[in-house]
Amino acid sequence: MPELPEVETTTNGIRPHLRGQTIERFIIRERRLRWPISEAIDQLTGQKINDVYRRGKYILMSIEQGTMLWHLGMSGSMRVLPINSPVAKHEHVEMQLSSGQALKFRDPRRFGSLLFTKDDPLEHKLLCKLGPEPLSDDFNTDYLYKACRNRSTAIKSLVMDSHRVVGVGNIYASEALFSAGILPTREAGSISKKRLGKLVETIKNTLQAAIEKGGTTLQDFSQSDGKPGYFTQSLQVYAVKEGCRVCGKTIRKIVQNQRSSYYCPKCQS
DNA sequence: CGAGGGACCTGGTTGC
DNA sequence: TGCAACCAGGTCCCTC
Numbered sequence: 001m002p003e004l005p006e007v008e009t010t011t012n013g014i015r016p017h018l019r020g021q022t023i024e025r026f027i028i029r030e031r032r033l034r035w036p037i038s039e040a041i042d043q044l045t046g047q048k049i050n051d052v053y054r055r056g057k058y059i060l061m062s063i064e065q066g067t068m069l070w071h072l073g074m075s076g077s078m079r080v081l082p083i084n085s086p087v088a089k090h091e092h093v094e095m096q097l098s099s100g101q102a103l104k105f106r107d108p109r110r111f112g113s114l115l116f117t118k119d120d121p122l123e124h125k126l127l128c129k130l131g132p133e134p135l136s137d138d139f140n141t142d143y144l145y146k147a148c149r150n151r152s153t154a155i156k157s158l159v160m161d162s163h164r165v166v167g168v169g170n171i172y173a174s175e176a177l178f179s180a181g182i183l184p185t186r187e188a189g190s191i192s193k194k195r196l197g198k199l200v201e202t203i204k205n206t207l208q209a210a211i212e213k214g215g216t217t218l219q220d221f222s223q224s225d226g227k228p229g230y231f232t233q234s235l236q237v238y239a240v241k242e243g244c245r246v247c248g249k250t251i252r253k254i255v256q257n258q259r260s261s262y263y264c265p266k267c268q269s
Numbered sequence: 270c271g272a273g274g275g276a277c278c279t280g281g282t283t284g285c
Numbered sequence: 286t287g288c289a290a291c292c293a294g295g296t297c298c299c300t301c
Contacts, residue, residue, distance in 0.1 A: 002294060074295055109278045169294060
């Protein structure tokens with residue numbers, strides 16, 4: 001499910017309900033997520049939440065003692081609802097707040113995670129090697145050009161590697177490559193600096209546009225208010241079965257690294 | 270070091 | 286209608 005726009009949408013949606021609240025109680029119904037939820041989480045009762053922010057696809061919640069690190073995996077979602085609202089299927093964690101509301105984490109496939117660290121969260125093992133944020137100035141033409149040089153891997157794989165740049169998942173990789181006119185299978189090291197510059201631009205524009213529309217809903221993603229993401233209607237190639245919106249040629253689907261890639265055989269080279 | 274594939278899960282859709 | 290096969294927004298970790 002969630003790529004950067006969906007995580008950003010979720011983070012912004014829950015922040016106003018969490019900031020300044022005290023954690024009254026944790027109800028953990030299933031500890032077996034990507035990594036088992038540690039007992040340390042249960043000890044966070046009584047702590048105040050100071051801030052909620054995002055790094056890559058992680059949602060960070062800083063509290064007095066340290067930081068909770070949440071990840072939505074493929075199927076995770078979060079909502080803030082009254083404490084007594086009905087428990088949904090696969091609602092593995094409920095964090096009850098002093099406001100009378102609760103943050104509810106639902107994740108059918110359990111690829112998500114909830115971790116805790118007392119130290120600088122950005123130094124955490126899972127975060128310290130992450131690449132730059134795609135919407136920041138650190139992600140620019142020079143950076144991508146250097147990352148691609150002498151690299152034989154396909155450009156789509158490279159752009160989806162969070163150690164190169166965070167937040168570009170399977171949907172937006174296909175979309176940004178289409179807008180840049182670059183085939184997903186193109187060898188990274190063989191692309192001119194000028195075209196990589198275009199790709200930097202289309203990655204930023206695609207992610208920004210998706211954030212503004214609340215992300216993309218394919219199956220079950222919903223924003224923290226329960227509404228779907230409206231970027232779905234803006235998809236140019238991902239899961240598109242009709243002809244290309246630009247030239248009319250049939251959009252092709254191939255498999256790369258066990259993931260589906262979509263592209264237009266005429267508009268991309 | 271880089272590339273590639275398996276692993277972790279449930280549920281919706283597709284096809285026989 | 287039933288059931289098996291396949292597919293899905295992520296990413297770590299192991300092997301070569």
